[in-house]
Amino acid sequence: MDEPLDDVLRAVEAALFAATEPMSVEALSNHLGGVSVRPALAALAQHYAGRGVNLVERGGKWHFQTAPDLAHILRRAHEEPRRLSRAATECLAIIAYHEPVSRAQIESIRGVQTAKGTLDVLMEAGWVRVAGRRDVPGRPVIYATTQAFLAHFGLASRRDLPGIEDLRAAGLLDPVEEAYDRAAGEGGVPAAPDGASDPSSARELP
C-alpha cells in the first residue's frame, strides 16, 4: 500500500463512501465518466476484507458496511444502576417462594394489582422467566426464577431461602403495631401515648 494508488480506485473508494445508497457497477462507472470500475471494486473489496469496514456487494450493488464481527460497536449498552421498586421486589420475593406462580396468584398474595411493567423489569433484570402455562382455564402464564437470580443473591438453590419460621424469628413477619410496641418498650418511651389511646381504659368509664 506504499505505492501511489490508482486514480480509479481512489475515485471508486470515495464515491462509494460518499454515496447515500448502495451503487451498481453501472451507476459507479457512469458517475466516473465511463471508466471500468470492476478491477477497482475487486481490489478495494480485498483491501477492506480484514478491516473494521468492509466493501460488500448485495444484489449487484456495492456499499461499505461495518465488519459483521464489530456490529456490537454500533450499539453500545450503557448500564445505569437502578434500585428495584418496592412492588418489583415483592413480586420477585413471591415468585421465589411460590414458583411457579401466575400473575393472578402474585396479585392475590400481594393483595394489589401488579403492573405489567413490574414483571417486565424482573425479566429484563434476568431474574424471572416465563416457565410455561398452567393447565387451567385461561391457561395463564406462570413465572419462575432463573439461575441468574440464584447467582445474584448467592443462593445454591431455592432451598436456601429462609423458611417462614426463620422470618418469624427475625421479626420479619410481625405486624407493624407489635413491632412498634416492642420498640417503644425497649426504648423506654413513656407509656402515655399508648395508654391514652388504649381502648380498654376508655371502655371502663361510665
Place this chain on the structure above:
Amino acid sequence: MDEPLDDVLRAVEAALFAATEPMSVEALSNHLGGVSVRPALAALAQHYAGRGVNLVERGGKWHFQTAPDLAHILRRAHEEPRRLSRAATECLAIIAYHEPVSRAQIESIRGVQTAKGTLDVLMEAGWVRVAGRRDVPGRPVIYATTQAFLAHFGLASRRDLPGIEDLRAAGLLDPVEEAYDRAAGEGGVPAAPDGASDPSSARELP
C-alpha cells in the same frame, strides 16, 4: 496490511465510519469501553492519507471524509451548498480571526452596519455561536466559531486559519487603538489622546 489488524484499530475504524458526527478522542474511547484510541487514530490517519477517503482531525474531533482532489468527481452527485453573501463571508472571517467579538467590533472593522440576518445565517449554518457577553457597559453579546466551522473549512484548529500568524504579527488583529499606537510610534506621528476622532466611523462625525 496483510497481517491481521489490531482490534482497537478495527474498532476505531468501524466506529468512525459509522458515526454520524465527528467524534472526540474521549467520546470514541468511551464508546469503545475506555480503551486508548490515540495510537489507532494516528495509524489510521497515516493509512488513509493517500487514499480516496482520509481520516482528519477538526477541532479535536475526528472524521472520515473524501480526499480533496476528488472534489470534481464527487461534486456532480452532490448539490452545491448555498453561497454566502459577501457580508456574511466577511463577518465569518472577522469572527474567526478575532473571536470572541461583539457585533460593534465587527461593524467597526467593516465600516458598515451588519444586517440582523447576516449573523443569523452564520448561526443557522452552525459555524458561529453566541459565546457569552462581554463584561463592559451594555454587556454586548460576543460571537465565536464552532467545531462545525473548523470541520467545514477543513481546519484542525483556529491556528490553521490561513495567514493568521502573519496578520497577528502585522498587528492587524489588534484593536484599532493598539495598531494605531504602534504605527504612530513607528511613523513618528504623535499618539492620539483618545479615539474621539476615529475617522470613517460615521457615527462619530459631526
Place this chain on the structure above:
Amino acid sequence: MSEEVAPLTGEPREGALYLAFDGWEGPLDLLLDLARRQKVDLKSIPILDLVDQYLAFIEQAEALKLEVAADYLVMAAWLAYLKSAMLLPKEEQEDPSPEELALRLHIRLQRLSAMREAAARLMGRDRLGRDVFPRGAPEGLRVERKADWQCNWFDLIQAYGQVKARGTPVVHMVRERMVMTLDAALARVSAMLGVTLDWMELREFLPDSAGDWADLRLRRSALASSFLAALELAKQGRLEITQEECFGPLRLRSIARG
C-alpha cells in the same frame, strides 16, 4: 476585484434615480476599492489622491441625480474636512492632526483588506459538503441505556416478610391490664375524705407505690380514675377542689355536712 470601479447603476424611483451601491459594503469598502485600483501597497497610498477620488465619485453620482446613501455622504463630508485640514499650514492645524487621522484611516483600510482576503482564502478551502464529503449513509452509533437493577438479599427477604404479614388476617386481642376502676376510686376517695378535714393533694389518695402499684401504667390509671372520682364527689357537693396555678397540685377537702 475588477480593474475599474464598478459603474454606477441606478433604477428610477419616484422621479429620481436611486443609486444602488451594490458593489460596495459601505463607504469604507468603496474607499478600499478605490485604493486597490492604485495598485500600490495600502500603507503607502497618498491619502489626498484617495480623498479626491472618493469625492469625485460622489460628485459624479450627484451629477447624475442619483440618490446617495447617507453614510457615503457622511464619509464624503469627513474626507473633505480631512483634505482641508491637510492643506492648512502645520501651525494652524487642529488637534488631532490630519496626519493622525490619515494614519487611522490607513489602518482601518488595511484591517478591512486583511479580513476581505482572509474571507476569500477561507471560502476557497476544501469545504465539507462542497469539495470533500462525509460518509453518505453512516450507520450511526447508538448508545442504549440499560438499567442495572439493584436489589439485595435483605430487601428481598424483608419484602416477603411484609407481604406475608400483610396477607395474614389480623386478629385484634385486647390485652388484659390492671386498672383502677372509677368505682374503686370513688370508694377509696370517699373513705379517705371521711377521716380528715384538711386539704389533701390528689396524689395522696393514690395507693403506695409497692407491689402491683409500682406499675407506672396502673398508677396513671389510678390517678385518672381518682381525678374523675373527685369531680364526681364535687358534683355531689361532698368535697371542694382547688388549684392555685395552672398545672399546680390539685387539692381536695371534704365539705363538712351541717
